[in-house]
Amino acid sequence: MYTNSIDITCNFAENYFMDINKITVIGGIGKDKSPEKVEKFELCMGNIISIVGPTGCGKTTLINDIELFANKNTPSMRTILINDEPVAEDFTFDPSKHPIALISQHTNFLSDLPVGEFLKIHSTIRGSENVSAMIDETLDFANQLTGEAIIKETAMTQLSGGQTRSLLIADAVIIGNSPIILLDEIENAGIHRTKALELLKNYQKIFVFVTHDPRIALLSDFRIIMKNGAMQKMITTSDEEKMAAIGLKQLDDIMLDFRKMIRAGEEITNDIFDKHINYLVTNYQYSLKK
Ligand SMILES: Nc1ncnc2c1ncn2[C@@H]1O[C@H](COP(=O)(O)OP(=O)(O)OP(=O)(O)O)[C@@H](O)[C@H]1O
Ligand SMILES: [Mg+2]
16 A cells, blocks of 8 residues: 655665665565555665654564565565565675664673774774774764763773663764664663764665654654554655654753753753743744744
């Protein structure tokens, strides 16, 4: 019933390990075994999409299918095509060249190597020309996503949830140079999400966000709505929704301000509250007129 309404012309990507230009997800069945309403969707380099829906509706399952290049061999019976072709079940990637990086809901580092060492090893395996510049760029990227700066000497196992997730994203984008990055609910990990999206938009990759965050959903090219294990609906972000995303950013900023005040031990008086709400309303109307 639903197929991509975005007019996708995939430009050939250069310098990728597999020359992935397009991924197609062909719908299978939901938990009740009935066919998915979204028959198929396509992702091209540069696309950012979101997967949304209530807890347990199958969001992680969908990105796992993508990561596994499912070929009717998972409970959902979905098929993933790369450049219009299915991936043979016995096809194996050189692990250092796997084109997909999955930042999962529960990723934790098992190694207690210092961060700098870990990045050095990964960067060397990937054949980087300037390892130390790669490490610095990765740390700089990660530190823009997390409130608490990560330093090279810290053991990986000592990183907080937010730091871990930030480092994994930065590592996948910069050192891994993975063309497809799947992010499962990074919002619970104390990451600066909108900053992440801003930074990620500078990279010509496919980003798939599983998210409960309305801003991420509305800043995506389109979103897939999941229900009962099935892709129920696909919505292309309209201009109206993009405007709403601007308003939501301002709401978000206000929330952030309140969070800061509360953390700093301040009391929220009527006056402070009203000032913030008035600022929000005026500012939003101003941005609508612009
Ligand atoms: N199409 C499907 N067919 C059969 N089982 C499915 C299907 N989709 C999801 N499931 C099963 O439903 C359960 C919940 O799925 P999943 O973990 O993907 O949900 P989720 O949306 O990621 O939940 P949460 O928001 O809690 O992370 C899992 O056991 C999964 O195997
Ligand atoms: Mg999940």
